[in-house]
Amino acid sequence: MKMLRMFSIVGLTFALHGLTGCSKASDKSPDVSSVIRQSLDQAELKDVSVSQDRDKGVVTLTGHVPSDDAKSQAETIAKTAAGGQVVANEIAIIPPD
Numbered sequence: 117m118k119m120l121r122m123f124s125i126v127g128l129t130f131a132l133h134g135l136t137g138c139s140k141a142s143d144k145s146p147d148v149s150s151v152i153r154q155s156l157d158q159a160e161l162k163d164v165s166v167s168q169d170r171d172k173g174v175v176t177l178t179g180h181v182p183s184d185d186a187k188s189q190a191e192t193i194a195k196t197a198a199g200g201q202v203v204a205n206e207i208a209i210i211p212p213d
Contacts, residue, residue, distance in 0.1 A: 145173040148197050155193045164190050164207055173201045180208040 149168040152175065156164050164179040175198045181187050191205045 144170040145201050146170075146199070148175065148199070148201065151197045152194050155197060156190060159189060159193060161186060161190050161193075166194070168201075174204055175201050176204040176206060178206045180210045182210065182212050184209055 145168075147168065147170060149166045152166045156162070156166065161181060164177055164181065167176045167178070168174070169176075175194055177190055177194055181190065187205065187207045187209055190207055191203060194203045194205075
């Protein structure tokens with residue numbers, strides 16, 4: 117009987133410790149906006165803006181670029197740095213005159 121009681125106490129201790137450890141984890145996505153901004157600048161996509169909602173895990177691209185290829189490049193850059201976050205590509209294509 118003592119052995120059963122000891123196993124019950126040990127099991128309960130592990131369960132409570134596990135639940136307490138899980139509650140301390142942050143639900144926010146990591147901040148990736150500065151990394152994306154730097155990569156966009158290196159790709160000469162300076163007219164693209166980056167915003168991030170870390171609570172929802174969404175990175176949003178806005179601004180304008182001269183071609184569909186540049187828009188795709190910006191999205192690829194953002195997706196590479198964003199990890200598992202959603203990338204919303206709202207970039208407008210404005211061809212040069």
